[in-house]
Amino acid sequence: MRVLWAGTPETAEALSLRCIMHLTYANLLTGRVKDPPRPELHVPDQTGGDLGAVPMFPNRAERAAHPLPSEPQKEDATPTWRRQAFVPRLVEMLELAKSGGRFHVTPHIPPRLLAAARRTHPITADEVVLAFIDLTLLRQGAQSAIFTDRRFRYQADSFSDGLGPLDLPYADLPQTVIEFKQFSKVNVGAGQMDYWFRLVITSAAGERQLGFPNLPHRHAAKTGDLLQKIKRMC
Structure with missing residues (x-):
């Protein structure tokens, strides 16, 4: 849920299941658990294409990068890195x-x-x-x-x-x-x-x-x- 809520600014597209899998693992690596489990994605039937690569979830970070004019913006002076x-x-x-x-x-x-x-x-x-x-x-x-x-x-x-x-x-x-x-x-x-x-x-x-x-x-x-x-x- 945290990944779906935050999204990623690395793409302007909606998020695929595979992208969510990578984002979830990246978040687990920054947590308190040592050697966290690695999420897996399985698409056994790909006769109609790879469903794991289909953008289907809204990317909230991409929306935040293009807010409505009425939305107040807070400046963050902390370097991104x-x-x-x-x-x-x-x-x-x-x-x-x-x-x-x-x-x-x-x-x-x-x-x-x-x-x-x-x-x-x-x-x-x-x-x-x-x-x-x-x-x-x-x-x-x-x-x-x-x-x-x-x-x-x-x-x-x-x-x-x-x-x-x-x-x-x-x-x-x-x-x-x-x-x-x-x-x-x-x-x-x-x-x-x-x-x-x-x-x-x-x-x-x-x-x-x-x-x-x-x-x-x-x-x-x-x-x-x-x-x-x-x-x-x-």
């Missing part, structure tokens, strides 16, 4: 974006990777890791990109251009430029052009080019898309 609703929305986006065996979303991040994240990144004691992208060849987590409840962190120095790891607070995203670019150079020895892709982050700290080794280049683009969506939330 610090509001209680931010984390469930972020977990929902991460869950929908994950793919392959290297993109893990809470609560299904293996303990060894969580331990690796805290060894590799300067995570504070009260910071929560929401997603982990493993960039290592043997999947040991020594190099990774992670989303926490308050920032995006990246550590893969041998595959990135810039000094040190990237620490990008969500609060800085409104002033950050995020781009996905293709680079090339002539490989004289092989007699051909070499191409590679980078996620380019330009913030007050300067420009960083982030590579995603051992992963298809679409993962760099997907991470950039996620940061763009978080930026629009802030």
Whole structure:
């Protein structure tokens, strides 16, 4: 009922059963219960289409985004990334974006990777890791990109251009430029052009080019898309 009442501003459409399932799980993750049960949706008969994907419930958040002129508006000076609703929305986006065996979303991040994240990144004691992208060849987590409840962190120095790891607070995203670019150079020895892709982050700290080794280049683009969506939330 809480999910139906609140809705989600991530879409202007009505909510489907599948969307409600993801929103419900995201809300459970922010509750007091450790390792909450994961809701499931089953549509065994799809001869007429997937009913779970049909928008059928009014999205109250979308209505709130376009109120009637007579409705009084209350200003909230608290940054979006610090509001209680931010984390469930972020977990929902991460869950929908994950793919392959290297993109893990809470609560299904293996303990060894969580331990690796805290060894590799300067995570504070009260910071929560929401997603982990493993960039290592043997999947040991020594190099990774992670989303926490308050920032995006990246550590893969041998595959990135810039000094040190990237620490990008969500609060800085409104002033950050995020781009996905293709680079090339002539490989004289092989007699051909070499191409590679980078996620380019330009913030007050300067420009960083982030590579995603051992992963298809679409993962760099997907991470950039996620940061763009978080930026629009802030």
